[in-house]
Each structure stands twice: as structure tokens, then as C-alpha cells.
Amino acid sequence: MKSLLSKDQVSMRDVFGETLLKLSLESDKVYAIDGDLANSTKIDAVAKGNPSRFLQMGIAEQNMMSVAAGLAATGLQPWAATFAAFLSKRAIDQIQVQIAQPKLDVKMIGAYSGLLTGVTGKTHQSLEDIAIFRSLANMVVLAPADSTEVGRMMEFAHKYEGPVYMRLARDPYPIIFNEDYHFEFGKAVHLKEGTDITIISTGTQTSRSLAAAEQLEADGISVAVIHMPTIKPLDKEAIVKAAENTGVIVTAEEHSIYGGLGSAVAEVLVEEKPVPMLRVGVKDLNSESAKNDDLLEKYEISSGHIVKRVKEALTKKNSSI
Template identity: 65%
Template sequence: MAKLTLEKTSMRDVFGEVILELAKSDPKVYALDGDLANSTKINTVAEQFPEKFLQMGIAEQNMMGVAAGMASAGLQPWIATFAAFLTKRSLDQISVVVAQPKMDVKMIGAYSGLLNGCAGKTHQAVEDVAIMRSLPNMAVIAPGDTGELKQAMQFANRYKGPVYIRVARDPVARALPEEYTFMFGKAVKLREGSDVAIITSGTQTGRSLCAAAELEKEGISAIVLHVPTIKPLDVDAIIAVAKQTGAVVTAEEHSIIGGLGGAVAETLAEHYPVPVLRVGVEDINIQSGSNEALLDRYGLSSRHVVRKVKEILRKK
């Protein structure tokens, strides 16, 4: 299989750099931490602008309420904690005091997906997109690499309303070209093809590009459509690649239930039905382990994307 070229810096490191830039340049920006500042890298603000850093402790529900109160006073709070804690422990507060009144709160789901440095399955988040995209007024973004994360954060700073951004712990493959510009609500075609469309997001985009390169060696032509904004979804782009190829495989570092795969399947069922298969974590409880072991065990490595593409082509 083709190998991924990992970036030198991780998403969490770039998050730490960008949130510090925003805290410096925007008087409205404040950083809220759930006792994980060293892990999420929001400690950059604590070290240089302690007056703009609020340590909320392991009390995520309270932290979300405080953020809503700050937003109601014209500030822009940025919350950073593990995605598993943010989206599940404080869901009621997110729904009632942030999403419903459309408060200008930015939520960073760190350590998203499977790969969390063996911190354990209680710290893994493969349901967060499904949870957050179900909430009215919530924007959901899953950047493909560090460059896109930086642009997504800059967009979120300008956007008025709640935004959830997935951030990976470890270095990821560079997926987007240098000249790429993030556009909220828009997907981007990273590779042309004619036989199948691989629709992907977040950390899985690099693996999907790797799979497409392997498929090309076998004479299979695959579009790779990267979907950084899962909500609002670029419905037109999804329909267009389905019409172009007649078969779709979705790929994400998330459960196959309710995430990108679910959103794509819903869209195509309503607008342009074609065969669809989903690459992601099946409906099972996951375990902790090394990155490569987890990606292979739960069917997320590039070879599993290749396998799903061959399977859908037989259905097509």
C-alpha cells in the first residue's frame, strides 16, 4: 500500500498556535480549559495571557454554562477539552444554553476519533459528529490537516454562532494543497475519477487519497471528495460525484452511524440513490491500542478503503 507522509506538527500543536494568535489579536477571545491544557495545547494562552485563560476544572457542564454567559455578554469563549468529554458530559448544556440561543461559543473536540495515545477507550470519541450535527444552529467542521485547521479556526473567529471543530492528537497526513482555501459549507474535490467516489472528511482524507492511489494501479479510477464542513453539508457536491460515478464509499474516523456516512446516505437516498458503503467504526465498543493496530482492527486503514471500493464496484 502507498504510505502516508505525516506532517511535522500535530493538529493540537497548531491549535495551540492559532488560539494564541486569536487571543492576541481579538479582545473578545477567551480560553476555557477543562483541566487538560497541556494535552489540548490551549496552555499557550495560559502562559502568555493568563488574564484571558479560565481554568474550569473537570466540570464540563459548568464550563459550557460559563461560556454561554460570556457569549451573552459579547465575548467569544473558546472551549478546549477531549471530544469525548465535551460532546457527552455536557450535551444538555450545549443543546439548551449554546445551540438553541445560537451563542457565539467555539468548541474544540481534542483527541477526536480512535487515536488518543493509548489514553483508553473512555477518552476516545467516535460519536461526536453524530451528536453535534443533530443540534439545530450548530456548525460542525472536521479539518483534513493542520493547514485547514488553521483556516477553519480563523473562519470560526469571524462566524457568529456555535462551532464544533474536531482536532486530532497526533500528526496527520497532509491532505490539502498549499494553495487551498477553506470555504465554510463547501466540499473540495482532491482527485478526479470515473468509477467510484470516495467521500471523506477529517483525518480519514489522507488515508482515502492513499487508497485512491493504490486503486489507480489496478485500473480503478476514484474521485476523492473531501468534506470539511459536515454541517452544513455540501449537498450539491455529493450529488454531483454520485451522478458522475454511480457508486459512493464514505470514509471517516468515526462511527458509521450518524456521522459523514450517515449524512451522505441520507442525502443520496433523498436526491439521487446509488449504491453506498461506509468505512468507519462499526456498531461495536472500541478498545485502546497503538495507532496502526486500531486503524487496522476497526477497518479504517487505506487497505480497508480499497476493499470497500472493490465491494461497491461489484454492487454497481
């Protein structure tokens, strides 16, 4: 099969910075709010290119989100960026009470999500952010698969009136979508057709799921791959159809198996179309800092581990027939 992964790799955070600068130049409403990590999140593009729209809050995430709520209450559109670990855990009370409950127009960018955070240490890794944010009423939760999708999601978020959480990866990832790609809010993206099993993935795990599918095809296994860019609201119809078409599901995410994409998909299946299902994600473990490949292997979320779980899931499917 022809690879769906480009050899070109681009960082999500670079496109985030460039796109936010563009939005701030085009719209009087847009402000960039930084938690003293501008050169890491690349929100410094606004600080350099449109400094009157850049607000430095320092290492004070709770205050940063209160300021964001205040700006949104006056009709502005703040984009608050910091590491996903800090946004989802240090500032969650302010986010829930001051932003999510009144449904204010605040865009929250969780940079350096997941395990692969450039050896910054386990305090800077986030395996719980999807679970936390999708539990909040009125909250939209997005996880792009590549840099192209980042730009399209931001264009949507700018037009959408309400709180949005978007998780971004630190390192470059393969390009999956071309420039004609159109992001559809709340809709899954069918990347590959298959008849034996469906992999439903989100964020960074989508490129690893495509790599796994290529390996599985070489072994004679027909794999469908569905990318889920919108985790809340979830595309329930796509999940049910996948269950009907292949009869077995594997989910893949760079996140804890508790409360994230896998849990969300399981909730749909148990109510609508029970089929065998397995999850690829970080199990009941605390993270640690190391090189990327070592972390992917230790926490069993590499493309090789997706291959392994697909074969295990197929065994469950066959035994249930």
C-alpha cells in the first residue's frame, strides 16, 4: 500500500505561533496570553510580530486564566498558551468556574502534551488533560494529527464562540493532510479503509496508527484507520459504523487509558454497538523523562505496540464469533 505519511515533518507549535500572529493581525479581538513559555509554545511569534496583542502573565497559570476570563467578558478573544500539564492541573478551578460555566470565548492551548516533551521532566508531561477537559460542561476538546490540521482547527476555533481546549505536541510530526484539507467540527476523518479491524486514534497517535496499519497490511490484515480530531463532541455515528463494518476496535492515544479517547469510544460502544475493543495508551503508571523512542516503548504506545494490540483484538473478535 502507498504510505499516507509524508516524509516531511513540521512542528505543530510552529504553525500555532504563525497562525495566531495572523489571526491577531486580522482581528481586533484576538490577544495572546503567555505563561512565561513563549519561546517553547511559539506564542512569541505574536510578541515579536504584533506586541500590542501580547500579554505576559508570568509563571502564574491561575491568574492567567482569570485574566483570560476577564478579557473574554469584555468581548475580546484571548488565546492562552502554556504546557498542557500546567493548564489542565494548576488552573482547572479557574477554567471550570470562570470560563467553562459561563461559556466564555477563551481558547486554551495545551502545548507539550503527552509523554514526548523534550526531556523536560515528569512534572511537565500531561497524560490526564483530555480526561480533565472533556469532563467540563460547555468545553470543546481538540487534538490535531499534524501541523496542517492545527491551522485549520485554529481557524474554526476563532469563529466558534465558546471555550476550546486544543492539545499540541512539541516535536515535528509527519504531514498527513494536504493544503486542501478542511476541518469539520465534531467529525471523524476516515484516513484508510479496511475490513478486518478499525483503529480509532487521535493527535500524535494517528501518524503511529497509520505506520502500524502499513505493517499490518504487509501481514495480510486489512485495517481501517479513523482519526478523531474532535474528542468532544465525539463523532458517535462514525464509531458505530466502524463497529458495524469491522466488528472490532482498537483505540490509540498519547494519554492515559483512563478518561481519554479510549474511554470515550468505549462509552459509545457499550450503549450503541458492543463489540470487542482494546486500548493503546499509558496504563496506570506515572511518567518519567527519557528519550522519545525509549518512552514510546516503555509505556507501550509505539506503532509496534499498536500492531500488537490489533492482533490481540483480532483474536478476541475471532473467539467471539
